[in-house]
Amino acid sequence: MARSSDGNKKERIMDAAVVEIAHRGYHQTTVARIAKRAGVADGTIYLYFKNKEEILFSLFDRAMGRFIDEGRASLEKSSEAPEKLRRIIELHLTLVGEDRDQAIITQVELRHSLHFMDQLSRAQVGEYLSIIGQVVVQGQQKGEFRAELDPVFAAKAIFGVLDEMATDWILSRRNTRLESKAGAVFDFLWAGLKPSC
Amino acid sequence: MARSSDGNKKERIMDAAVVEIAHRGYHQTTVARIAKRAGVADGTIYLYFKNKEEILFSLFDRAMGRFIDEGRASLEKSSEAPEKLRRIIELHLTLVGEDRDQAIITQVELRHSLHFMDQLSRAQVGEYLSIIGQVVVQGQQKGEFRAELDPVFAAKAIFGVLDEMATDWILSRRNTRLESKAGAVFDFLWAGLKPSC
Amino acid sequence: MARSSDGNKKERIMDAAVVEIAHRGYHQTTVARIAKRAGVADGTIYLYFKNKEEILFSLFDRAMGRFIDEGRASLEKSSEAPEKLRRIIELHLTLVGEDRDQAIITQVELRHSLHFMDQLSRAQVGEYLSIIGQVVVQGQQKGEFRAELDPVFAAKAIFGVLDEMATDWILSRRNTRLESKAGAVFDFLWAGLKPSC
Amino acid sequence: MARSSDGNKKERIMDAAVVEIAHRGYHQTTVARIAKRAGVADGTIYLYFKNKEEILFSLFDRAMGRFIDEGRASLEKSSEAPEKLRRIIELHLTLVGEDRDQAIITQVELRHSLHFMDQLSRAQVGEYLSIIGQVVVQGQQKGEFRAELDPVFAAKAIFGVLDEMATDWILSRRNTRLESKAGAVFDFLWAGLKPSC
DNA sequence: TATGAATGAGAATTCATTCAT
DNA sequence: CATGAATGAATTCTCATTCAT
Numbered sequence: 001m002a003r004s005s006d007g008n009k010k011e012r013i014m015d016a017a018v019v020e021i022a023h024r025g026y027h028q029t030t031v032a033r034i035a036k037r038a039g040v041a042d043g044t045i046y047l048y049f050k051n052k053e054e055i056l057f058s059l060f061d062r063a064m065g066r067f068i069d070e071g072r073a074s075l076e077k078s079s080e081a082p083e084k085l086r087r088i089i090e091l092h093l094t095l096v097g098e099d100r101d102q103a104i105i106t107q108v109e110l111r112h113s114l115h116f117m118d119q120l121s122r123a124q125v126g127e128y129l130s131i132i133g134q135v136v137v138q139g140q141q142k143g144e145f146r147a148e149l150d151p152v153f154a155a156k157a158i159f160g161v162l163d164e165m166a167t168d169w170i171l172s173r174r175n176t177r178l179e180s181k182a183g184a185v186f187d188f189l190w191a192g193l194k195p196s197c
Numbered sequence: 198m199a200r201s202s203d204g205n206k207k208e209r210i211m212d213a214a215v216v217e218i219a220h221r222g223y224h225q226t227t228v229a230r231i232a233k234r235a236g237v238a239d240g241t242i243y244l245y246f247k248n249k250e251e252i253l254f255s256l257f258d259r260a261m262g263r264f265i266d267e268g269r270a271s272l273e274k275s276s277e278a279p280e281k282l283r284r285i286i287e288l289h290l291t292l293v294g295e296d297r298d299q300a301i302i303t304q305v306e307l308r309h310s311l312h313f314m315d316q317l318s319r320a321q322v323g324e325y326l327s328i329i330g331q332v333v334v335q336g337q338q339k340g341e342f343r344a345e346l347d348p349v350f351a352a353k354a355i356f357g358v359l360d361e362m363a364t365d366w367i368l369s370r371r372n373t374r375l376e377s378k379a380g381a382v383f384d385f386l387w388a389g390l391k392p393s394c
Numbered sequence: 395m396a397r398s399s400d401g402n403k404k405e406r407i408m409d410a411a412v413v414e415i416a417h418r419g420y421h422q423t424t425v426a427r428i429a430k431r432a433g434v435a436d437g438t439i440y441l442y443f444k445n446k447e448e449i450l451f452s453l454f455d456r457a458m459g460r461f462i463d464e465g466r467a468s469l470e471k472s473s474e475a476p477e478k479l480r481r482i483i484e485l486h487l488t489l490v491g492e493d494r495d496q497a498i499i500t501q502v503e504l505r506h507s508l509h510f511m512d513q514l515s516r517a518q519v520g521e522y523l524s525i526i527g528q529v530v531v532q533g534q535q536k537g538e539f540r541a542e543l544d545p546v547f548a549a550k551a552i553f554g555v556l557d558e559m560a561t562d563w564i565l566s567r568r569n570t571r572l573e574s575k576a577g578a579v580f581d582f583l584w585a586g587l588k589p590s591c
Numbered sequence: 592m593a594r595s596s597d598g599n600k601k602e603r604i605m606d607a608a609v610v611e612i613a614h615r616g617y618h619q620t621t622v623a624r625i626a627k628r629a630g631v632a633d634g635t636i637y638l639y640f641k642n643k644e645e646i647l648f649s650l651f652d653r654a655m656g657r658f659i660d661e662g663r664a665s666l667e668k669s670s671e672a673p674e675k676l677r678r679i680i681e682l683h684l685t686l687v688g689e690d691r692d693q694a695i696i697t698q699v700e701l702r703h704s705l706h707f708m709d710q711l712s713r714a715q716v717g718e719y720l721s722i723i724g725q726v727v728v729q730g731q732q733k734g735e736f737r738a739e740l741d742p743v744f745a746a747k748a749i750f751g752v753l754d755e756m757a758t759d760w761i762l763s764r765r766n767t768r769l770e771s772k773a774g775a776v777f778d779f780l781w782a783g784l785k786p787s788c
Numbered sequence: 789t790a791t792g793a794a795t796g797a798g799a800a801t802t803c804a805t806t807c808a809t
Numbered sequence: 810c811a812t813g814a815a816t817g818a819a820t821t822c823t824c825a826t827t828c829a830t
Contacts, residue, residue, distance in 0.1 A: 009793095025310035027224060030820060041795045046822065104311055112309045113222040114301055114367070121368050146388070153381050160361025161354045168353055170311070171318050184350050191343070192389030206810095228804060229813095238812040240806075249804065403789095419704040421618060425825060426792095435791040437827075446825065498705055506703045507616035508695055508761070515762050540782070547775050550759055551752045558751025564705070565712050578744050585737070586783030600814095621799060632816045637801070 010048045013038045014062065017055045022101035026056060026109045057119070060110050063102060064124040067095060071131050081139025082190060088132060089162065089189070090182045096166040097178025107167045129155045136193070145193045158189055207245045210235045211259065214252045219298035223253060223306045254316070257307050260299060261321040263292060268328050278336025279387060285329060286359065286386070287379045293363040294375030304364045326352045333390070342390045355386055404442045407432045408456065411449045416495035420450060420503045451513070454504050457496060458518040460489060465525050475533025476584060482526060483556065483583070484576045490560040491572025501561045523549045530587070539587045552583055601639045604629045605653065608646045613692035617647060617700045648710070651701050654693060655715040658686060662722050672730025673781060679723060680753065680780070681773045687757040688769025698758045720746045727784070736784045749780055 016038035020029045031052050035042045049055045074087045096103045111117055133155035139145035145154075165185060169178045213235035217226045228249055232239045246252045271284045293300045308314055330352035336342035342351075362382060366375045410432035414423045425446055429436045443449045468481045490497045505511055527549035533539035539548075559579060563572045607629035611620045622643050626633045640646045665678045687694045702708055724746035730736035736745075756776060760769045 022311075025312060027310070031822080032820080042821090043796060043823075044794055047793070052821070108308060108311050108314060111305060113224070114219075114305050115222060117305060117364075117368060149385070150381065153378075154385070156361050156365055157358045157382070157385050160357040160359075162357075164353050164357025164360060167314075171314060181350075184347065185354070188346070188351070188354050188389045191393065192385045196388065227802085232813095239804090239814095240812055241810080243805070244810065416705075419706060421704070424823085429792095436825090437792065438790055440826070441789065502702065502705050502708060505699060507618070508613075508699050509616060511699060511758075511762060543779070544775065547772075548779070550755050551776070551779050554751040554753075554755025555748045556751075557755060558747050561708075562747055565708060575744075578741065579748070582740070582745070582748050582783045585787065586779050590782065622801080623799080626817095633800090634802075634817060635815060638814070643800070 009038075009040065009044070013040065013045060013048055014055065014058055017059060018099075018101050018105055021056070021059075021109050022104040026112060053116075056105075056110065056116075059102075059105050060120055061124070063095075063106050064120075064128065067092070067128055068124065068131065070095065071128065075131070075135065081135055081142060081144045082194075084135045085139070085158075085189065085193070086182070086186045088135065088158075089185050090179060092162045093165065093178045093182050093185070097169065100170070103166060103170055107163070107170050129159055132158050139193065143195065146195050149193065154193065157192070161185055161189060206235075206237060206241070210237065210242060210245060211252065211255055214256060215296075215298050215302055218253070218256075218306050219301040223309060250313075253302075253307065253313075256299075256302050257317055258321070260292075260303050261317075261325065264289065264325055265321065265328065267292065268325065272328070272332065278332055278339060278341045279391075281332045282336070282355075282386065282390070283379075283383050285332065285355075286382050287376060289359045290362065290375045290379050290382070294366065297367070300363065300367055304360070304367050326356055329355050336390065340392065343392050346390065351390065354389070358382055358386060403432075403434060403438070407434065407439060407442055408449065408452055411453060412493075412495050412499055415450070415453075415503050416498040420506060447510075450499075450504065450510075453496075453499050454514055455518070457489075457500050458514075458522065461486070461522055462518065462525065464489065465522065469525070469529065475529055475536060475538045476588075478529045479533070479552075479583065479587070480576070480580050482529065482552075483579050484573060486556045487559065487572045487576050487579070491563065494564070497560065497564055501557070501564050523553055526552050533587065537589065540589050543587065548587065551586070555579060555583060600629075600631065600635070604631065604636060604639055605646065605649055608650060609690075609692050609696055612647070612650075612700050613695040617703060647696075647701065647707075650693075650696050651711055652715070654697050655711075655719065658683070658719055659715065659722065661686065662719065666722070666726065672726055672733060672735045673785075675726045676730070676749075676780065676784070677773070677777045679726065679749075680776050681770060683753045684756065684769045684773050684776070688760065691761070694757065694761055698754070698761050720750055723749050730784065734786065737786050740784065745784065748783070752776055752780060 013034060017029070017034045020033050020037055024033075031045055032042050034055070035045050038045075045055070049058065070091055071088060074091050075084050078084050078087060096106065110120060129152075133151045136145055136149070136151040136154045136158075140147050140149070140151065162185065165181050166178065169176070169181075210231060214226070214231045217230050217234055221230075228242055229239050231252070232242050235242075242252070246255065267288055268285060271288050272281050275281050275284060293303065307317060326349075330348045333342055333346065333348040333351045333355075337344050337346070337348065359382065362378050363375065366373070366378075407428060411423070411428045414427050414431055418427075425439055426436050428449070429439050432439075439449070443452065464485055465482060468485050469478050472478050472481060490500065504514060523546075527545045530539055530543070530545040530548045530552075534541050534543070534545065556579065559575050560572065563570070563575075604625060608620075608625045611624050611628055615624075622636055623633050625646070626636050629636075636646070640649065661682055662679060665682050666675050669675050669678060687697065701711060720743075724742045727736055727740070727742040727745045727749075731738050731740070731742065753776065756772050757769065760767070760772075
């Protein structure tokens with residue numbers, strides 16, 4: 001049966017795309033290279049993706065899906081907002097940090113044009129930001145976070161710090177673990193969020 | 198006259214490039230289009246730039262130069278670290294916010310590829326981060342900022358928030374002024390930086 | 395049932411091909427589209443036709459077969475050459491005019507290339523022309539048509555007029571009936587054929 | 592100066608296209624082959640033609656232009672309608688017959704799709720038919736041609752006979768001169784056109 | 789017979805860059 | 810310095826055809 005090869009083939013193409021694109025950049029990566037690495041014919045790519053750009057979008061969807069799903073799941077485990085914030089920070093840095101190639105896609109290649117970023121941010125990034133925002137709101141309701149803070153702004157600020165850490169980690173090719181920054185990030189953000197005394 | 202038209206011509210090409218690249222993206226922008234908008238022949242571009250990529254680099258240099266120069270100048274005017282932080286925030290958001298096309302270049306197009314970002318971050322972004330870092334260090338020395346904070350980390354966090362605000366402003370095509378976020382950004386960062394009580 | 399579905403399937407494929415090719419042209423029509431319209435799998439096409447070109451040839455054969463068969467049958471009904479000429483004209487225009495899609499195939503798509511036309515004209519068109527030629531010969535023998543006319547030439551001239559009417563009808567998308575031209579065509583040709591006085 | 596090479600280059604490309612397309616058919620002819628025969632780079636083709644199809648259209652325009660121009664010029668030389676008819680017939684067959692490759696383009700390749708024929712017939716073929724029609728009208732006014740004939744119909748009939756002779760000449764690869772048919776064509780058409788007695 | 793996923797050769801077109809004027 | 814016609818390498822995508830099931 002084609003049972004297993006079907007799903008596998010699309011995945012295989014995406015995996016190949018991550019490696020190729022991470023190494024040479026989206027524009028230098030030819031569809032032929034991706035096909036070759038995936039072990040399929042060039043034309044086969046087009047059975048699974050409308051065009052080259054669709055591959056990149058799919059890569060984003062797959063990655064962002066994990067952020068959102070695992071983000072949601074992680075939040076359910078704790079009830080305190082600061083604890084949730086810590087979990088999100090750790091999860092974000094862990095997910096980005098566990099696959100450098102994928103991280104290059106997410107932090108760099110996926111942002112290569114306004115047109116592209118537009119589509120991304122509208123959909124899933126917006127959802128991710130709103131998850132963060134909900135944690136902020138919840139923390140404010142319980143008095144754990146400063147009430148006067150705009151939660152939408154706060155979510156973006158939090159995301160900005162996380163995103164910068166991720167990008168910085170990619171660019172500095174040192175062999176550090178990205179998660180190791182989680183403590184510092186939490187301390188900094190928590191200081192900015194907690195009620196002043 | 199011949200003398201100045203030279204300098205003018207390079208500037209004209211760069212200005213044309215900003216508009217074209219902001220509107221269609223770097224890869225969709227042809228050298229011919231830039232030449233046309235600049236009012237020069239295609240070949241003339243190559244008298245001023247080694248190749249297409251060089252144009253983009255020059256755009257970055259020109260923009261980053263202002264950040265660094267005006268950043269430095271601005272810092273000299275005040276002596277308190279929090280005040281300096283506020284100035285940097287305002288300057289950053291003002292400079293990004295005053296020209297949407299240029300901002301698209303800075304926030305989006307310039308981040309094309311790892312190869313590209315590498316070159317950027319090594320040089321001037323590193324310098325910009327170090328300016329921010331120096332403010333943090335100074336604040337810590339004077340007891341205005343929390344001493345236990347790693348100033349290099351803090352600089353990145355600050356930059357991350359500013360950068361996210363800038364990118365968000367570009368993507369949300371609302372007609373707001375980016376500088377209007379300066380107050381909120383300062384409050385948030387200041388809370389995260391000041392000594393806990 | 396299996397037996398007849400076989401024949402049906404080939405017919406179904408040919409019918410689908412007529413519609414698709416008439417609407418998009420031979421080269422823009424993919425085998426996949428024909429298969430889809432015919433309700434069969436892509437591969438099934440190749441059980442009935444050696445390749446895509448064969449479909450077109452088959453379409454021609456089927457159409458030309460009717461011209462020849464019905465032409466012959468029609469000629470047997472009358473004995474006077476002018477009457478036979480009239481019948482041929484009417485039959486030709488009626489057959490072309492009764493199915494616009496099929497007519498597009500016959501008048502346009504089938505004339506794709508020299509290679510293609512060669513094969514067509516050698517075989518069946520030659521036979522059709524010879525049927526017309528025989529009518530001319532017969533008319534000359536009975537003194538109904540001018541004797542000095544080369545019957546091969548006359549057949550081509552007759553065919554040329556009919557063919558031009560057919561093509562013109564296709565291109566002018568007016569909602570006229572092609573057969574309505576039969577009278578005028580006959581009058582014109584008859585004048586050219588009958589003995590001068 | 593590029594003075595002479597400009598016009599020449601476009602002509603050279605068109606000449607190369609005639610040969611290549613006549614020999615292999617439009618679809619089997621690659622732009623690269625045309626470029627090679629024309630002695631230019633592939634890309635150069637696109638400085639003179641928007642795309643491959645445009646080359647074919649240009650070929651048609653150039654050819655049809657001669658038919659119309661020389662047709663018009665030829666008609667001015669004589670005043671009798673039958674004489675004009677004879678001139679048109681001779682000119683048509685001479686022009687088609689003087690360049691077999693070009694004739695293949697005109698009689699076969701240019702007709703390969705409805706879309707294509709539409710564009711052709713609308714414009715210049717219509718004009719050519721109307722030139723023929725005017726001769727018919729003039730002949731009718733002077734009593735040289737049968738008055739009851741619809742001149743639009745007659746023009747198409749005349750064209751149909753000429754066109755069939757041309758196509759037939761191409762397909763029969765015999766080494767005859769197409770113009771040699773002019774007499775027979777004229778006799779046949781003249782018999783169909785002249786007032787009955 | 790019938791299927792349809794997979795193949796991979798093939799071609800049009802673009803565009804950064806050069807260089808003769 | 811300036812031009813812009815010419816170059817030709819490079820790449821995406823299509824689609825007729827095959828073949829394992």
